[in-house]
Amino acid sequence: MSKISISIIAYNETVHLAELLENIKDFADEIIVIDCSYDGSMGEIAKKYTDKIFRRTNLANLNINKQVGIDKCSTDWILYLDPDERLTLAVKNEIRIVIEKTVYDAYLMPRLNYVLGRPLKFGGHYPDRQLRLFRRGKAGFPCKHVHERIKVSGKTGYMKEPFIHYTYSAVKDFIAKLDFYSDFNADYMYKQGVKPVIYSAMLKPMVKFVRKSVFQFGFLDGFAGLLALFFSFANVVVSYAKLWEKIRNKKREAGITVIGDKKS
DSSP states (O other): OOOOOEEESSSSSSHHHHHEEEEEEETTTEEEEEEEOSSSHHHHTTTTTSSSSEEEEOSSSSSHHHHHHHHHHOSSEEEEEETHHHOOOOHHHHHHTTOSSSSEEEEOOOOEEEEEEEEOOOTSSSSEEEEEEEEEEEOOOOOOTTTTOEEESOEEEESSSSSEEESSSSSHHHHHHHHHHHHHHHHHHHTTTTOOOIIIIHHHHHHHIIIIIITTTTGGHHHHHHHHHHHHHHHHHHHHHHHHHHHHHHHHHHHOOTTTTTOO
């Protein structure tokens, strides 16, 4: 019988981490927790469920620590989960079935996102397939950008049962993540030499918002669905705004006058 490791990284998610560990304690053959908290508090929560806890500095590029967790796993199969995700009984049963097959090296799993307590099924939010389940040694993160997906060496199959993602439970969660991800995106784009142009910063995300909210029926998910789409739009706009600001500040540091500066 194939065994499975579940790898998790946690920073400041006391409630979510405890609930996830309780959710998987009787399912996982091995639990790996990467504790990225400043005070070791995530490890304190995790030690009730596993002794495989590793302290790491929290990084803006989360995928670096995600890969560390993957590298620590020792079983045949690996499942990566975030603290705000959960496995239903149905998906647990399906995982046990598919890991006994020899056809595929990884599986794309449908994910059902909950925003402000509401499951989102329209506007492109579902099935939101995520590559999370894979054979050890057959997949990993490139670790260049925070939103990169796992890369697989081998054949990929599809699972039917969704796992749950409690993405935002309050509006303040939107705002906190917007600030975090836009900082990372702006820094990444600056290093890549990207220029803030109106089409990419405003028009393209606006068209995407309209397409998903109207033509992909995002409005059927109610206010929560439209709010999620709006924050996706806002993330692009704010990321480019921070890039624009970063470029101007770098020019000032180099002694170059930028438009809007007062002449001394």
